[in-house]
Amino acid sequence: MIPERSVSPETLHNLVCMADEIEELEAAASADQPLAVPPLRLPRDAGVAAHAHRPAVRFTTARRWLVGLTAAAAALLLLVRQGGEVEPQASVAPLVVQSPTGKAQTSSPRFQFRSVAREGCFVLAVFRMWNGECQCLAWKVYRWDDGDPLAELDAGQTLDLRLDAADLPPIEQLLVLAVAPRPDGLPDTGEEADALLACLNQRTPTPAEDDRIERYASAVRECLPSGVTVLPHPFEIK
Amino acid sequence: MPRLRSHSVTPRLPADSAAQPQPIALRELAARVMGGDRDAFEQLHRRFDAGLRRLFLRRSGGRLELAEELAQRTWAEVWTSISRGHYDAARAAFSTYLYAVGYKVWLQYRRTRLNGALPTALDQFAESLLNEEASPAVFAQACELLDVVRAVLRGGDATVCELEPDERQVLHGVAQGKSERELARELRIAASTVNARKKSAYNKLRRHLARLGVLGAESERTVAVRE
Numbered sequence: 001m002i003p004e005r006s007v008s009p010e011t012l013h014n015l016v017c018m019a020d021e022i023e024e025l026e027a028a029a030s031a032d033q034p035l036a037v038p039p040l041r042l043p044r045d046a047g048v049a050a051h052a053h054r055p056a057v058r059f060t061t062a063r064r065w066l067v068g069l070t071a072a073a074a075a076l077l078l079l080v081r082q083g084g085e086v087e088p089q090a091s092v093a094p095l096v097v098q099s100p101t102g103k104a105q106t107s108s109p110r111f112q113f114r115s116v117a118r119e120g121c122f123v124l125a126v127f128r129m130w131n132g133e134c135q136c137l138a139w140k141v142y143r144w145d146d147g148d149p150l151a152e153l154d155a156g157q158t159l160d161l162r163l164d165a166a167d168l169p170p171i172e173q174l175l176v177l178a179v180a181p182r183p184d185g186l187p188d189t190g191e192e193a194d195a196l197l198a199c200l201n202q203r204t205p206t207p208a209e210d211d212r213i214e215r216y217a218s219a220v221r222e223c224l225p226s227g228v229t230v231l232p233h234p235f236e237i238k
Numbered sequence: 239m240p241r242l243r244s245h246s247v248t249p250r251l252p253a254d255s256a257a258q259p260q261p262i263a264l265r266e267l268a269a270r271v272m273g274g275d276r277d278a279f280e281q282l283h284r285r286f287d288a289g290l291r292r293l294f295l296r297r298s299g300g301r302l303e304l305a306e307e308l309a310q311r312t313w314a315e316v317w318t319s320i321s322r323g324h325y326d327a328a329r330a331a332f333s334t335y336l337y338a339v340g341y342k343v344w345l346q347y348r349r350t351r352l353n354g355a356l357p358t359a360l361d362q363f364a365e366s367l368l369n370e371e372a373s374p375a376v377f378a379q380a381c382e383l384l385d386v387v388r389a390v391l392r393g394g395d396a397t398v399c400e401l402e403p404d405e406r407q408v409l410h411g412v413a414q415g416k417s418e419r420e421l422a423r424e425l426r427i428a429a430s431t432v433n434a435r436k437k438s439a440y441n442k443l444r445r446h447l448a449r450l451g452v453l454g455a456e457s458e459r460t461v462a463v464r465e
Contacts, residue, residue: 007444007447007448009437009440010359010363011363012440012443012444013412013413013440014359014360014363014364015383015384015387015443016387016391016409016412016413016443017360017413018337018341018360018363018364018367018384018387019384019387019388019390019391019413020391020409020410020413020414021293021337021413022331022333022334022337022384022388023388023391023392024289024293025286025289025290025293025333025336025337026264026286026289026331026333027289028286028288028289028292
């Protein structure tokens with residue numbers, strides 16, 4: 001055992017500081033769940049890889065040649081599409097849709113995109129449902145199942161985002177994606193999401209015009225802070 | 239006009255897991271987690287995550303994305319160590335264990351990303367207390383030590399704590415980074431009184447730790463920072 005006198009005041013001070021921080025941590029742990037808790041992702045080696053309740057965001061790797069090919073196609077697609085009304089902000093690295101395919105109604109729609117973001121980012125998707133109504137859904141994208149944060153992805157790596165939308169009506173079409181480098185650019189609480197939806201309700205195009213995806217992109221952009229990039233792609237569910 | 243209606247601000251979960259759980263005591267949740275109960279772990283995650291992110295936010299100087307990344311890494315690490323049987327709820331509160339693992343994650347980040355940056359005195363101490371190469375047993379012992387100090391600070395049990403409320407008040411203020419002069423002004427007492435209370439509190443704490451034997455030979459490195 002350590003003699004009493006060998007425990008310095010600095011040691012005691014540091015122990016007290018740490019204990020005080022833990023008390024603070026525990027005091028913050030209320031029984032009420034906060035509104036915006038980031039998804040919990042656990043490592044595969046802990047034996048919890050495939051779980052039905054896991055947040056449906058995962059990372060896949062692809063063959064190098066396939067990545068290069070699809071990335072090039074995606075970049076081309078982006079260049080073509082950026083001729084619309086909304087252009088990504090230069091300060092935000094865009095997420096590029098790689099292989100949108102034909103429509104399909106499924107409870108777990110998937111789509112792929114390439115990220116060249118240097119920092120983690122936050123993604124908002126606006127959907128049109130089978131009955132013509134819209135919904136929006138946001139992810140906080142910063143860590144994948146294999147432990148890699150988005151910030152460490154190489155340009156050209158393929159990300160495969162899968163929406164776990166089992167409790168949503170069948171999704172007809174993914175209209176636009178909005179990407180923000182910081183969470184305060186996208187709705188982070190129920191109230192903020194309500195405000196966004198209310199704003200979109202006032203600005204979305206009439207049925208006669210709703211085939212113009214740029215209009216949705218513009219509507220979404222008008223309802224979000226200026227730092228948010230809205231991608232005017234006619235994303236479709238794969 | 240298409241109507242926009244419901245929404246989600248986090249990835250949606252299947253209906254059965256989206257149900258609001260009833261509040262359960264932290265100790266009970268921790269015990270269930272030791273048995274591999276993933277739902278209990280998710281409840282702990284929901285309850286502690288905001289506080290953990292706040293801690294990382296403070297350590298990282300307000301870098302939100304980094305704080306969230308480190309929090310994620312901490313949860314993954316906690317789950318892995320619990321899966322390997324490294325956590326014993328009887329020896330340390332879950333919050334203490336979470337904090338200790340989180341500090342270890344922060345120190346790892348510091349080593350890999352902040353080359354050359356001067357660590358704080360607390361970081362240096364934590365490095366010696368929560369050494370990365372320490373065995374799970376030593377890590378558990380460090381958590382136990384922190385839990386004992388927490389109990390002393392919290393007070394309320396004469397057999398556990400012999401600190402006077404005034405002494406605890408001073409220790410709390412010191413832990414918050416307040417100077418003796420600031421505390422004297424705040425408590426409306428002389429600075430010398432603050433100093434005397436602090437010294438008395440440290441002496442009592444030192445004796446208490448020695449009496450409990452939580453500073454055993456195996457944890458000698460925990461007191462490596464000496465006068």
